[in-house]
Amino acid sequence: MEQGQQLTHILQQFDDCADFKHIAYPELNVDLLYFDHMIDAGKLSREVLSPLLSVTENEMASALARLTFTIKSENKEIVVAILSGSAALFHGGQAYIIDMYDPKGRAISQSETETTITGPHEAFSEPANSTLSLIRRRIRSSHLKCIRLQVGEVSKTDVYVLYVADIVNMDYVQELIRRIREIEIDAVHDTNMLVQLVDDKPASIFPQFYTTERPDAIASKLAGGRVVGVMDGSPFAFSAPTSLFEFFISSDDYYQRWSLGTATRILRFIAFIITILFTGIYVSVTTFHYEMIPQKLLLTLSESRSRVPFPPVYEALLMETVIELLREAGARLPTKIGQTIGIVGGIVIGQAAVQAGFTSNILIIVVASSAIASFVMPSFIMSASIRLIRFGLIVLAGIWGNLGITVGIAFLVIHLSHLTSLGSSYLTPVAPHKPGDWMDIFIRAPFKLLGKRPSQAKSPNPVRMKPKE
Amino acid sequence: MRNFSSRYMRLPLLLIFAGSLLLGGCGDQRILEQVGLIQTTSYDLLPNGELKIAVAIPRVEAESNQEREVLRTSAPTSKQARIQMSRQTSLQLVSGQLRVTLLGKSFVQAGIGDHLDTQTRDPAISPLMKIAVVNGDAEQLLNQRYSQHPRTDLYIERLLGKESDSHSIPKATLYEFVRDYYDDGIDPVAPMIRRAGENIVIDGIALFKDDRYVGRIPEKDAMIFACLHGGFKQGELGIRLRKKEKSTEAVVLTSLVSSRSIKVTGAGDKMKVAIDMHLNATVSEYIGGDLKLGKPRDLKKLEQKISAYMAAQAELLVKKLQQAGADSIGIGSYVRNHMGYPAWKKTNWGERYPRIEVHCKVKTRINNVGKMK
């Protein structure tokens, strides 16, 4: 019999899968296949199992008609459907696929990596359907399109590409879909991993996709005309195209008064400069350009340097490494122990290192303030990149002083100028020059001045807000 | 974008880049605690024609209990002296933090043109370095420890800085000194200091003709010199309007704002220079006089008195400058700008200057007289 053959074939496929369920009703000539941990058990018994108990074989047709199902004939399709959380019901030579998918993920919780003070607190969680629902709840428009793709030969991970039709530039959508389709890999485990597979320049230190776990941020990207990607199994969604300056923006800026948002944003740019340059300048000044130190600082500085046995470069690298160790240890440990690490690191190492004459006071201040400044970055990935760049600049400063720092910056600028995100310049709106966007990048102007969508999105419909008459 | 081979082609280049950086540096390091930051230098001329040079370097190391190190040597030139001095110390001597140069009277009398050349040629030396002339031996002044004051070099620097802020001495940094030296219409000036027991005191203003010291203005005339030298925004001036035999009428002006303009009229031998000064001030003290400052008429009288006194003093001072041959207030540049180019080139300004007729006019305005009437 045909059904028997197909069934045996599929059962063979799931050989040695202890979590696989096969319920047979020989009297009804029905076979039910599913993974019980992937489906909604209540729904299954309500909609399938209990009706089956009360019918005879003749009534089967009408019983089935009441279910929502699709009919699949290909073995491969049936297997994929079962793996994606459907129950397969075999009857009369046909396979009815009934979607029962109910992943038991973590509840929606607060964002851990991108906290804000005002504004929504919820964050995405791992299952894609919860992520999609959070997004759709924010953009209730039939224009919000969602394209499903699969990545990973083994993992078969669902990746959804979302965009708002009429606002998005379809070139970006097609480019992103093309790139995701081109991925040939066994498995993808997180969005941040996925985006590295579709990067323009995989060798670059800078992230070329904006990843976030905040639904409000993603909704604003969608409304701004960008393409968004969501991956099943990851609490992060990504948006593209992005620019360097987008990583300086936090959702909070928009929820606060514009003057406060502006001040915070300027603060972040200052923090960026401090992070990458402060320690470098310390090294450069103490190693080469002693004449740049004002007289009042000179004595303090040379006094604190006088007991240190290493040249400034090594001193600075040492302390920076210690800070990174502290940060990494704090990140890996549970929160409560993490606090202990902070105390041990901050007080014991900092204080003791200075007293032992291992480093200078001033350096501790410099290193600490540049570390703090690096945490001001709203995006964790960008903040980590910047911290790494700092090491390069410290080494350069130790070798060539100010010239070394400038060479380093020149190198960075050259690299950034060449960098693209989905083919659009990473330095937008500075280069290419789009002064209209500066209102929303370097400051956070009042909303009435932010009437246009970001130019990088190249939206066919760039007006965001109707100007008041 | 999948073309990995072309991307990693750049890798060897980056390696060369990093390698050349590592190999290239290190030679010119001047690590803060290993350099001797010269803060003050002094120059004196010895009778045998050699220079006596001393440098003061602050020391902050825990191992040494001295707060500064003073090195001395004599050599034909300052750079040779530097080489000799570096043999005496464990530090690498650098002059990027040089704050004050003390020039002994013996040294400035002989002319310091070559010395200035050396100083400006060195890219390490700051143009903001202060210059001061020592009435006496500069090396001894620097070497002395003044027990009730901070470290000597710091003491001198702060003293000079504070005094020039209140305009009782002109600002004389390397930049200003060299600029005025090269300008053909003005001669440089520098403050003068001298040792007075356990203190260092301001001893007036040293006048230069080109690069040679030609005389000094006593410190009591320093404020009038400041008014003549250019405008300023904040000053203090005590005036003794001696009128009666017994009591001395004196007034002290504060918040002094002064501006001056120089006008040149006539040509050839009939050329006249008029210096107009405007003073704006507050009276903070008025004693020994019979004027009632609350009355507008009396206040006018006081203003006139001050003006007359200042104008007389200024003219005396200008005479003195002319006698010394030092065009310290830059009359030359106004005369130059008044004359045509060929006429200026034909004029021997150095010779013409002492004979030129200069008149001073002062206009005083008292803003207020304090809380009392």
Add this chain to the structure above:
Amino acid sequence: MPTVKEKLSSFHVLILIYMTQTGVVIISLGQMLAQTFGLNGWLALPAYCIAVTVNLLLIGLIYRMGQGKSIFEIMEQRLPKALLAPLYLALTAVWSMLACLVAIEYVFIFQMIAFPTTNPVWFKLVIDLLAMLLCVKGVYTMSKASTVFFYLTVWMYPFSCLLFHEFSWKRMTPFFFHEGDFSPMGMTGIYTAFLGFELVMLLFGYVERSAKLMKMAIWANLLVFASYMYICLLVFGFFGFGELQHMQFPLIDMFAFVKFPFIERIENMLYGLLLFTMLSTMSMYYWSASEASGRLFTRVKPEYRGLALVAGTFFVGLIPDTLADVNVWLTWLGIAEICISFGLPLFLLALLMIRKEKGKTAHA
């Protein structure tokens, strides 16, 4: 990548040409003017600006007559390639050597001030590598980098207002152009400070339709003129003519005067920042050389062409070993470049007027 090759917009053309023109010369320009033109020598700058504008108008004529085609196309459509080969070689040589010497000059000045004992070859090597990384990425990336470099250096101008209180018109003197030596070498030396504008000829094919290329080039030149004028005026009033004649790098001395509570001697930053403007100039010349040589060696990838040019000039650049030597070389190359900036457009003009395009009938 499906995205169309991006083209330069007006603003980028402006900045690119401005950054190409502005060079290290700016630090000694005041002295050069004082020496060559004497008292109030800064007033000679407008004449240079006018000369450059005339030159630019000439190039603009080519742009219009050639309907925006690249100069190489114009030449190759009218003359056989074999005839053009020596011209291309000469252009490649002059442009790449200029790029190299600009860097050497910078390195020597920098070395004198900050690293007296380090071997300048190392600095040169690193700067060459940076320039190469930049120039092989093409003119669009270069324009973006130049824009960022522009923003990184432009704050020097507002900073200079801290020097105003030492500025005095009195020091300017009311005399004009006395005591200058009016040497031809000095005059060409000052003209080289403006060079870089002629490379606009190579941008013909790379610019958006809407961008008014020649208008922007003229604006860029005016911007350069304004910045030079400002700096030189400041320098003349700050130091006075007498001292200026004796100085080598008045701008550096002037910035050494700037002092903040937390940092002093800003000139140590200044010559670092000059690296940016120098890099823009240098990479633009290397890129032009690479474009010209690309016409001869069509099959060599631009990366390798850039590498070959940088490497080749690097070794030639080892010959001059003092700043004075470099300046002599630079002046001669500057003269060659001035000839190119006037000669090449004239040659193109002649071609456009005399010869019709190959394969086109006269009335087409």
